[in-house]
Amino acid sequence: MTIPNEISGSINNIRPMSQSANRLMNIVADPEYDCQDIIDVVAMDAVLTAKLLRMVNSVAFGLRVPIDTVARAVPYLGERMIVGVSLGLCASHLYNKPLTGYESEEGALWTHCLRAAIAAREIARYANDKTILDVTYTGGVMHDIGKSVISIYLEGSPRKIVQGADSGKFTDYIEGERQILGTDHCEVGAAVAAHWRLPASLTAVVRHHHEPGNSPQEHRALAYAVHLGEFVAMMGGTGTGADTLMYRIDENYKDYISISAKELELVVFNTGQEYEKIVSAMFDGQETAF
Amino acid sequence: MKTILLGVGDLGVTNKPGEELQAQSLGAGVAVIVADSRTGCIGMDHIALPDSTVSLRRAEEKPGYFADTGIAALLEAMKVFGSNISEGGMIVKLVGGANVMDPNSTFNIGRRNVQAVKEVLWKYGLGPVAEDVGGRVNRTVTVESITGKIRISAPGREAWEL
Numbered sequence: 001m002t003i004p005n006e007i008s009g010s011i012n013n014i015r016p017m018s019q020s021a022n023r024l025m026n027i028v029a030d031p032e033y034d035c036q037d038i039i040d041v042v043a044m045d046a047v048l049t050a051k052l053l054r055m056v057n058s059v060a061f062g063l064r065v066p067i068d069t070v071a072r073a074v075p076y077l078g079e080r081m082i083v084g085v086s087l088g089l090c091a092s093h094l095y096n097k098p099l100t101g102y103e104s105e106e107g108a109l110w111t112h113c114l115r116a117a118i119a120a121r122e123i124a125r126y127a128n129d130k131t132i133l134d135v136t137y138t139g140g141v142m143h144d145i146g147k148s149v150i151s152i153y154l155e156g157s158p159r160k161i162v163q164g165a166d167s168g169k170f171t172d173y174i175e176g177e178r179q180i181l182g183t184d185h186c187e188v189g190a191a192v193a194a195h196w197r198l199p200a201s202l203t204a205v206v207r208h209h210h211e212p213g214n215s216p217q218e219h220r221a222l223a224y225a226v227h228l229g230e231f232v233a234m235m236g237g238t239g240t241g242a243d244t245l246m247y248r249i250d251e252n253y254k255d256y257i258s259i260s261a262k263e264l265e266l267v268v269f270n271t272g273q274e275y276e277k278i279v280s281a282m283f284d285g286q287e288t289a290f
Numbered sequence: 291m292k293t294i295l296l297g298v299g300d301l302g303v304t305n306k307p308g309e310e311l312q313a314q315s316l317g318a319g320v321a322v323i324v325a326d327s328r329t330g331c332i333g334m335d336h337i338a339l340p341d342s343t344v345s346l347r348r349a350e351e352k353p354g355y356f357a358d359t360g361i362a363a364l365l366e367a368m369k370v371f372g373s374n375i376s377e378g379g380m381i382v383k384l385v386g387g388a389n390v391m392d393p394n395s396t397f398n399i400g401r402r403n404v405q406a407v408k409e410v411l412w413k414y415g416l417g418p419v420a421e422d423v424g425g426r427v428n429r430t431v432t433v434e435s436i437t438g439k440i441r442i443s444a445p446g447r448e449a450w451e452l
């Protein structure tokens with residue numbers, strides 16, 4: 001597959017990520033990063049700081065004394081959440097528009113990515129390779145970014161793809177995307193990641209999150225964790241739109257992630273709890289999170 | 291029509307004309323719908339997981355979250371509205387339980403949810419007369435009081451009735 005010219009053109013027109021987002025992404029791609037580095041980046045960005053403080057001071061966290069610095073917000077939001085929410089804020093022009101090519105509502109891509117990120121991080125606890133733990137979260141935030149680019153080219157198609165997948169004409173939504181566009185949200189997402197010069201691990205996750213077995217060996221565990229995290233999000237009802245649940249699971253995850261049925265139920269539960277808390281904090285008393 | 295929204299783990303009951311209960315984006319979760327044909331009272335539980343041993347604390351706060359605690363709580367809540375299973379006339383329907391086909395049978399929580407719900411119902415001598423479950427569908431379900439009419443919708447599809 002190659003990306004058609006018209007779509008490549010739209011990728012090149014995507015604004016670069018903000019400097020803060022870029023630095024955060026590079027910090028967390030290093031498994032031995034220091035939390036202080038994250039705090040420093042956010043604290044220097046006034047807009048990000050204001051938004052994060054508004055979140056932590058929302059009723060969802062029920063704090064009696066207001067938090068007024070990023071450093072003091074860390075214990076409540078968690079450093080992963082700070083990174084995830086910051087990335088979402090920096091790319092809100094991509095995450096928050098309604099995606100007609102998926103019949104998705106405004107903000108749905110963001111909530112899907114957020115829930116998948118939380119789930120991927122929970123899943124990663126059961127990975128044989130524990131070094132992937134922190135990158136899984138960022139990988140989850142980024143994994144479906146390609147949808148925001150191809151959506152417009154899929155306009156008018158979601159029902160055809162859903163019918164095709166129901167009748168067995170397509171094995172999944174991805175195949176529908178490929179039939180109609182000659183590319184899919186993974187390939188395009190990876191091109192967006194390259195356009196943003198994201199670290200190789202994150203580009204690999206975006207590229208291979210539906211076919212993690214094709215990922216380069218060094219990023220495969222990460223790709224599987226995000227692959228499963230996306231399923232956990234969709235099982236919890238938080239998909240993007242018409243494509244929700246219309247994907248195939250790669251059963252070979254068991255070679256990288258050892259999780260029992262009961263443990264998965266715990267993952268689903270923990271993910272739901274954390275997701276609901278964050279979402280209510282983001283939307284508390286505001287028209288939109290961004 | 292006044293719509294009462296049931297979040298994950300919430301259960302609701304109404305017998306007021308002009309009211310409906312709605313559970314959105316069920317995913318693998320299951321909506322257990324009980325309609326009392328004698329009184330017109332309807333109840334619904336938005337179940338997320340089969341088994342409360344995952345979090346006994348959650349089960350205490352929100353029994354509706356799990357199949358093994360939710361159905362008892364739903365039937366108890368309907369008693370307040372004069373519905374009693376011993377008098378018969380209870381019609382049960384199930385919606386949701388979208389399933390991920392995992393050959394390792396770890397991710398098939400949708401199917402485990404539906405199975406767990408049925409096992410609890412059988413203990414009460416109840417069973418679903420109709421169900422719209424499984425598949426790769428993220429259902430939203432709405433039930434009308436008095437008539438017990440059920441509408442189902444999902445993104446990318448025309449709405450349908452059960």
Ligand SMILES: [Fe+2]
Nearest residue numbers: 143144209210
């Ligand atoms: Fe995806």
